[in-house]
Amino acid sequence: MINTISIGNYRSLLNLVIPLSNLNVVTGANASGKSNLYKSLRLLAETAQGGVVNALAKEGGLDSTFWAGPENITKKMISGELLVQGGPRQSRARLRLGFSSDDFGYAISLGLPTPSNSAFSLDPEIKKESIWAGNAYRPASLLVDREGSLIKVRSDRSWEVVTQYASSFDSLFSQIADPVRTPEVVSIRDNIRNWRFYDHFRTDADAPARQPQLGTRTPILDNDGHDLAAALQTIKEIGDSQALSEAINDAFPGAKLDILMQNNGRFSVEFSQYGLLRPLSGFELSDGTLRYLLWVAVLLTPRPPPLMVLNEPETSLHPDLLPALAKLIIKASKFTQVWVVSHASRLIAALESSEDCNSIRLEKELGQTKVVGQGILDEPMWAWPDKGK
Template identity: 25%
Template sequence: MITQVRIDGFKSFLGFQVDVPPVMVMLGLNGAGKSNFFDALRLVAGTAQQGFERTVAADRRLAARDLFHRGGPDGRPLREEFTIEVGMLVRTEDGPLPLRIRLRARYEAGVGRRPGRAVLAARGSAVWISSLRNRDWMDRLGLDAELREAIEGARNAFVRRTGADYLIVGGRLGFANVDESERAASSTGTIELLGLVAQECASWQPLLLDPDSMRGLVPVGPDAPLEHDGRNLPLVLDRIEGQDPTAWRRLVADLAGLVEGVRDVRPRFLESRQEFDYEVEFEHSGWTAPPLLSDGTVRMLALLAAAADPLRRGTLCVEEIENGMHPTRVADLVRRLRRGCGVDGERAGAPYRQLIASTHSPALLAALRTDLSGSLIFMEQADRVDPDRQSVSRISLARPLRARDLEQEPGKTMTPQQVDRLLRRLGQGA
């Protein structure tokens, strides 16, 4: 479960920091930095699993020319280095372990006509167990005394048991890239630490669901979580129904609560084609094939499946969660997706549940306006003047919704009064 993200010099972020609760909804206009935030998580997750170079090469949104902060009238790069640091709580046999991972990359100019590239700076890139010297994030996230004690106990127990607390990493960071000889040369604690980070990061790939992809037939394939566009939805539904009847019944009940008239869902295996499909049953029209379902129904079904899937435990990241849905249904969907999020007392099992979503929806803002826990984050853009470089650039800011605090520096948070005024302007006021 992600607890904090710090970004400096990456895309639209300079000196950016946000504390991440078990449920975080980012609201902002286009261009405010919501997608860039997910890009930062994808870069960290990909690096932890398969290495920095492979991650950057495989993703067009992570092209080197676009990674570094830009500004000025010609949009030239203003930084030749960026840092992304993510704090997290990881479920271990010792308890909730406070881990941190930091990527520091620099720009390396190309030779001749060859384009430049981003290179991971090994000296600044690391995975480590938090020393817990700075516990301000615990205060801001509202962690109780029992959980704080469990976190400190897990840290001390892990370091005592494994002897591993800090690992410098290079371009080959990625548990999947560690070959047998490297594993043999590494300590058990080092391998365990890398494995914990890779497992935790595995779910950070954000879902940007495509209803058309989710309406097609899917051939028999290996068990896997929902793809980022949802294309393997029939396979996921079939697996949940067969492996976890309790989760399946809850999924169907949730869809019925969100979509009027829904009675049931059934995966189908087409023997003659060796492909999977699914249907949704409605009260008055019977079983309905995916091509006849609305975009909103298909998307809600996919998100409920992702949340219920035993193979996709951990952080559920969703871009533009409201797409294709009626505004009145989005808040109810979020309430259902947030069930079970947070740290529990179990020391064995899947990663802790978390929901991170982005939205433009005023209706969702209206529904969450009384939540002052920091779960609602306003993403905004501001002009930043750099007198040394004599340049102006646009940067992304995060302002959590909090109760008014006279000691808080103005502009750091959004207050309920500001939200009420915003909703009245948008016609969503009470």
């Protein structure tokens, strides 16, 4: 489980360090930084997929993601005694992303390249990457260290250079992962690759989830939800079928879910509701009902990931469905670490009723995202391996 995440110099997240638990609920007013925190998690996930540079390009390039305010915010600026103003930068601009668990920690620092004649002179470069043992970085706990193109790993009491020619646009996860030589790299890479992100399922008339689809065993629902029927049938056969029935009944008392298997191997959803004389097909389901079934398939997965991030799961759901959704999320958090980004007060209240819930309320102060009520002594222990460089 990740117990700390830290983001530096990413849009409104100038210096954010957050403690985490199994169930985490991120809330706050519009424009408080919820989306930026969600996007920073996606960027972290891209490091293990080899796509962090392309992901930054889609956001307009690294330079456009940097914090746009002054390098240092003083107390007088906050109190209004001094105008908010900047000056020449005292340190190099770096985008920093990192997290730690009880076993390992990881941090990456990205910056702009030195001026050159290359056509790719605006591509971000990975300036620093580090993996350390334990939940807080210390020089003595460092296991893998990257400085530009040089990567070295700790070997007993000394350091061994793995390569001096690492690609500036590829993470060390893509370049030195070896189960024998660098098992910690493989462990963290595989963990990150198994993170799952779900947001804004399509529920329009042509949504893939409404269409009959070829069915194969599906322990993990796809991001577009096209394999919904197969995923629900998989839960019935190798997952928690009782929890599936309870989730349907909690939201729609007296309702019944069936999966129709056609002769051509295609699966489709049939949903029987109390009072109706025939089941409804996927084409006939309301947007809210279909979206709830998609969340059921996500949260009752027979193969729980190490981290599951749900972005505004309340979208299109009637408020009366939110307690049933919260019950599903709380149940899922017993088997996987869950992040929920939401502004639905009824869902938030239901999730916060769980004693395991870690509520993270964001606010902005002079454009900078902060955690409401978090003082210096409330922050988890965190240090960047490249601080001051």
